[in-house]
Amino acid sequence: MLNEKMIALGTARSVIRELFEYGNQRAAVVGRENVFDFSLGNPSVPAPAKVNETIERLCRELNPVQLHGYTSAPGAPAVRQTIAESLNRRFGTRFSAENLFLTCGAAASLTCTLHGLCCPGDQVVVFAPYFPEYRVFIEKTGAEMVLVPADTEAFQISFEELDRRMNPKTKALLINSPNNPSGAVYSEATIQKLAAYLREKEREYGHPIYLISDEPYREIVFDGAFVPYVPNYYENTLVCYSFSKSLSLPGERIGYIVVPDACAESRLVFAACAGAARALGYVCAPSLMQLVAAECCEETADLSVYAENRRLLLEGFRQMGIHCVAPGGTFYLFPRTPEPDDVAFARRAKELDLLVVPGSGFGCPGHVRISHCVPTERVKKALPVFERLAALYR
Amino acid sequence: MLNEKMIALGTARSVIRELFEYGNQRAAVVGRENVFDFSLGNPSVPAPAKVNETIERLCRELNPVQLHGYTSAPGAPAVRQTIAESLNRRFGTRFSAENLFLTCGAAASLTCTLHGLCCPGDQVVVFAPYFPEYRVFIEKTGAEMVLVPADTEAFQISFEELDRRMNPKTKALLINSPNNPSGAVYSEATIQKLAAYLREKEREYGHPIYLISDEPYREIVFDGAFVPYVPNYYENTLVCYSFSKSLSLPGERIGYIVVPDACAESRLVFAACAGAARALGYVCAPSLMQLVAAECCEETADLSVYAENRRLLLEGFRQMGIHCVAPGGTFYLFPRTPEPDDVAFARRAKELDLLVVPGSGFGCPGHVRISHCVPTERVKKALPVFERLAALYR
Numbered sequence: 074m075l076n077e078k079m080i081a082l083g084t085a086r087s088v089i090r091e092l093f094e095y096g097n098q099r100a101a102v103v104g105r106e107n108v109f110d111f112s113l114g115n116p117s118v119p120a121p122a123k124v125n126e127t128i129e130r131l132c133r134e135l136n137p138v139q140l141h142g143y144t145s146a147p148g149a150p151a152v153r154q155t156i157a158e159s160l161n162r163r164f165g166t167r168f169s170a171e172n173l174f175l176t177c178g179a180a181a182s183l184t185c186t187l188h189g190l191c192c193p194g195d196q197v198v199v200f201a202p203y204f205p206e207y208r209v210f211i212e213k214t215g216a217e218m219v220l221v222p223a224d225t226e227a228f229q230i231s232f233e234e235l236d237r238r239m240n241p242k243t244k245a246l247l248i249n250s251p252n253n254p255s256g257a258v259y260s261e262a263t264i265q266k267l268a269a270y271l272r273e274k275e276r277e278y279g280h281p282i283y284l285i286s287d288e289p290y291r292e293i294v295f296d297g298a299f300v301p302y303v304p305n306y307y308e309n310t311l312v313c314y315s316f317s318k319s320l321s322l323p324g325e326r327i328g329y330i331v332v333p334d335a336c337a338e339s340r341l342v343f344a345a346c347a348g349a350a351r352a353l354g355y356v357c358a359p360s361l362m363q364l365v366a367a368e369c370c371e372e373t374a375d376l377s378v379y380a381e382n383r384r385l386l387l388e389g390f391r392q393m394g395i396h397c398v399a400p401g402g403t404f405y406l407f408p409r410t411p412e413p414d415d416v417a418f419a420r421r422a423k424e425l426d427l428l429v430v431p432g433s434g435f436g437c438p439g440h441v442r443i444s445h446c447v448p449t450e451r452v453k454k455a456l457p458v459f460e461r462l463a464a465l466y467r
Numbered sequence: 468m469l470n471e472k473m474i475a476l477g478t479a480r481s482v483i484r485e486l487f488e489y490g491n492q493r494a495a496v497v498g499r500e501n502v503f504d505f506s507l508g509n510p511s512v513p514a515p516a517k518v519n520e521t522i523e524r525l526c527r528e529l530n531p532v533q534l535h536g537y538t539s540a541p542g543a544p545a546v547r548q549t550i551a552e553s554l555n556r557r558f559g560t561r562f563s564a565e566n567l568f569l570t571c572g573a574a575a576s577l578t579c580t581l582h583g584l585c586c587p588g589d590q591v592v593v594f595a596p597y598f599p600e601y602r603v604f605i606e607k608t609g610a611e612m613v614l615v616p617a618d619t620e621a622f623q624i625s626f627e628e629l630d631r632r633m634n635p636k637t638k639a640l641l642i643n644s645p646n647n648p649s650g651a652v653y654s655e656a657t658i659q660k661l662a663a664y665l666r667e668k669e670r671e672y673g674h675p676i677y678l679i680s681d682e683p684y685r686e687i688v689f690d691g692a693f694v695p696y697v698p699n700y701y702e703n704t705l706v707c708y709s710f711s712k713s714l715s716l717p718g719e720r721i722g723y724i725v726v727p728d729a730c731a732e733s734r735l736v737f738a739a740c741a742g743a744a745r746a747l748g749y750v751c752a753p754s755l756m757q758l759v760a761a762e763c764c765e766e767t768a769d770l771s772v773y774a775e776n777r778r779l780l781l782e783g784f785r786q787m788g789i790h791c792v793a794p795g796g797t798f799y800l801f802p803r804t805p806e807p808d809d810v811a812f813a814r815r816a817k818e819l820d821l822l823v824v825p826g827s828g829f830g831c832p833g834h835v836r837i838s839h840c841v842p843t844e845r846v847k848k849a850l851p852v853f854e855r856l857a858a859l860y861r
Contacts, residue, residue, distance in 0.1 A: 189470055190470065209746050
């Protein structure tokens with residue numbers, strides 16, 4: 074009688090959430106310091122001080138009716154213009170307020186974009202390893218998700234595998250770089266090759282193919298990794314962004330969609346995203362946080378903890394002989410498991426109170442995800458435990 | 468190629484928004500004080516001082532990682548428990564955290580509930596006059612909206628008209644009391660009669676019929692009007708609430724769904740709403756505002772301005788011979804137009820720089836909506852203009 078699909082989605086407990094709750098139970102038994110929980114991708118460093126300073130200042134200075142009032146559906150024009158100009162300075166683009174649609178975070182950016190673009194019967198291509206909610210978001214539109222297997226050597230794109238899955242029903246591709254869970258950043262060569270390939274396919278099919286670039290981790294990069302700004306390489310790019318990770322405010326639900334003028338049917342795409350936002354019940358992005366985002370859009374939380382954790386783990390894995398592609402960004406590592414069955418490996422890890430997420434859930438078996446957005450102390454104490462685990466396989 | 472329905476929704480400018488923007492243009496020509504804009508339903512009194520005080524205190528006192536971090540999908544358990552206990556005190560219910568799902572505002576409450584309940588082919592009954600986004604929200608689920616014509620004598624329910632539209636496909640009824648646009652509050656007798664009628668129909672059809680009570684205006688009532696708490700009268704009630712109007716923070720997007728234990732398949736309905744929230748891209752309600760809602764859930768903005776505006780307008784209309792049912796709540800009046808064509812009447816009003824919204828858009832021609840959430844000064848200056856307009860029809 075009710076909507077069975079929605080019940081299933083609301084009932085299914087995610088593997089990640091289950092691990093996390095198991096970790097809390099174990100902590101009660103063996104002590105928090107003896108549970109090495111690397112399950113959740115929840116930023117562990119505080120928002121930059123400017124965030125709370127801005128909130129407090131706005132509360133004191135602005136008229137509450139204005140501060141907490143509705144904005145127009147795409148967001149306050151001044152906020153959109155400020156963020157557009159910041160992007161222009163950083164990436165040499167020429168966006169204005171008209172190109173930005175503010176959203177309630179990355180998930181809303183994606184659902185509004187997907188519901189705007191897709192009709193039942195369309196296909197959306199996703200690359201493994203991938204964030205599992207992509208399937209939920211895509212299928213809710215009536216479109217089909219088509220999965221391209223992972224390039225497990227470098228976590229770039231296997232164009233051969235991609236080419237096998239493209240067809241005239243391909244409405245869009247969804248990429249995520251820096252990537253959750255692999256941490257990989259698509260190189261400029263990868264993006265250039267993808268752009269050239271998609272242009273060729275657009276000519277062949279006679280219709281635009283949209284490239285949705287989901288990039289909440291853009292600011293979390295290491296060793297000076299270069300993250301190409303995708304609209305500069307491929308016209309029909311839509312950027313889905315969130316301030317959750319860069320500003321460490323994932324609960325506040327603030328992000329945006331960029332629809333560049335160069336994009337095919339740009340104004341119609343923008344209207345379609347706006348229409349989808351309306352139909353899904355998004356009235357406007359949270360008003361106070363819109364203003365905070367405008368003030369803080371060039372800030373980031375202190376990323377040095379993630380850098381240090383990444384360094385310690387990569388160095389440790391190297392010494393233990395655990396293969397792990399050094400990620401350009403994010404707070405994830407995605408090492409190869411010493412046995413092909415990643416679920417079995419994660420189970421053995423769990424017996425040592427080491428909580429890591431099997432790669433199978435991300436469409437990439439034979440790997441586990443380690444979220445190192447944790448205190449560095451936990452990483453240091455976990456290294457000998459990783460070593461004991463690795464030793465079991467020698 | 469894109470989703471045409473979403474483009475249409477994103478492109479269509481609402482009559483209300485057009486009127487509002489026309490008002491701004493006219494204000495630039497004739498002066499703001501000479502435009503009598505009663506178009507927008509945007510709270511005009513500030514949030515209670517406690518809202519900003521709470522925000523500032525939380526910024527100072529809480530760890531930012533906790534303050535701005537993800538909560539669980541249905542919302543922070545302590546927040547849900549606090550709001551549940553407040554409802555219990557006020558309405559004699561026995562809710563706990565488990566009955567509340569926090570949302571990004573009333574629109575999200577409705578879309579999550581509707582997507583959770585409805586399957587394509589289902590019907591959802593709505594009563595005129597109605598908030599026009601209901602149609603958008605219902606149709607996006609694949610269900611059909613069935614409209615019951617207005618009882619224009621008292622703006623209660625015409626049970627004869629309702630009975631003609633009920634059938635085994637009826638999944639839910641959606642009511643809105645206090646009502647936008649009529650301001651009417653369903654009496655206890657109406658709710659009792661509706662409950663008895665629905666129980667009878669449930670027996671006849673052999674399945675539950677859910678009553679969705681959309682009540683963002685619950686706190687905005689006058690002359691001690693009694694707003695029955697619907698779950699106390701009918702078991703299969705789901706309450707969709709928002710703090711937008713009561714706390715004057717419509718931009719902040721914070722509200723909730725109540726799924727009472729007494730409701731048929733209560734845990735499945737809750738799971739279905741959670742699944743729908745997930746699929747639509749709602750990760751959690753904004754985290755800071757969750758805490759603010761818990762602290763302020765028994766506060767309201769100062770409603771005396773609305774009370775005074777309502778009094779002035781009702782008294783003025785009475786003297787002018789304009790028929791208007793005295794509304795029990797909201798900041799709307801919905802007078803009968805002296806000519807049957809409400810669009811023509813609103814056009815004539817507009818020529819006098821009096822901006823009111825035709826009732827046709829709410830499924831109730833022959834009336835106009837007057838949003839009196841404006842400065843009382845505007846109401847006073849507008850009364851002689853209403854009089855000139857009324858005189859045209861004598």
